[in-house]
Amino acid sequence: MNVNYTMFYNCLCTMSGGAIYFTSPNACLRMICANRGSGGAESCGHFSFLSVNQVNQEEYLSVSYCSHTTTGYYSIYLHSGSQRVDNTNISMNNAYRSSAIYTYSPSSFISSHCTVANNKASESRCIWFYSTTGSISMSYANIVHNNSPSGFGIVYVHGAGLKILMYSIFQNNQNYLFCVWTGSLEVSHSFISHLGVFSTSLAVSTATNNSFTIIITYQIQFFISYHCDPENLVQTPYQSQDHV
Numbered sequence: 008m009n010v011n012y013t014m015f016y017n018c019l020c021t022m023s024g025g026a027i028y029f030t031s032p033n034a035c036l037r038m039i040c041a042n043r044g045s046g047g048a049e050s051c052g053h054f055s056f057l058s059v060n061q062v063n064q065e066e067y068l069s070v071s072y073c074s075h076t077t078t079g080y081y082s083i084y085l086h087s088g089s090q091r092v093d094n095t096n097i098s099m100n101n102a103y104r105s106s107a108i109y110t111y112s113p114s115s116f117i118s119s120h121c122t123v124a125n126n127k128a129s130e131s132r133c134i135w136f137y138s139t140t141g142s143i144s145m146s147y148a149n150i151v152h153n154n155s156p157s158g159f160g161i162v163y164v165h166g167a168g169l170k171i172l173m174y175s176i177f178q179n180n181q182n183y184l185f186c187v188w189t190g191s192l193e194v195s196h197s198f199i200s201h202l203g204v205f206s207t208s209l210a211v212s213t214a215t216n217n218s219f220t221i222i223i224t225y226q227i228q229f230f231i232s233y234h235c236d237p238e239n240l241v242q243t244p245y246q247s248q249d250h251v
Contacts, residue, residue: 110143155183
């Protein structure tokens, strides 16, 4: 499946995958706007449910206001395969659990130059990483103004495999920032400013070149279209983006 230069607006379903539900070997999404998508109350993936056993690639996506209520699970659900998410803006989304993205059991996951901002969970989690093998790596991310009311963290990790967050910015998030349920998480070369609980469960490794201060967030190129304008979605005193 290849989906390019496409807009999904106000797409609703009663189950999983508000706009896209796809199971097959390969998927590539590029230059996509998803605005106001929603699945059912027990759904997985208010915008997309992608179960791919080979290559699962997303770049230049803008996913916002998925869902309109804090029910269901995950705005983006990625299942299996070699996963890559780059230059993607995931902002102003709502869910009961994991308001931004859930990556499940990838052979590898790599993400760079993304913004995850102003997402709201009624129970817990914004970003959820689960793996049994392989590695998970996210770099040059703006992770700002998200919440996790219960003790499972804005970033929640469990399972085996190496999980690394580096060269990223964590600012103005509420409640619990990290939760390492099982396995390990290393945060390095990042800028962290957090007034709530820093971590729960297992310890997070932060020994490598982190600064606990506020800085201007990264200026990142994002896809802009009629229903997806990053400046309007994630505008904060610390934020600016370029458009594609």
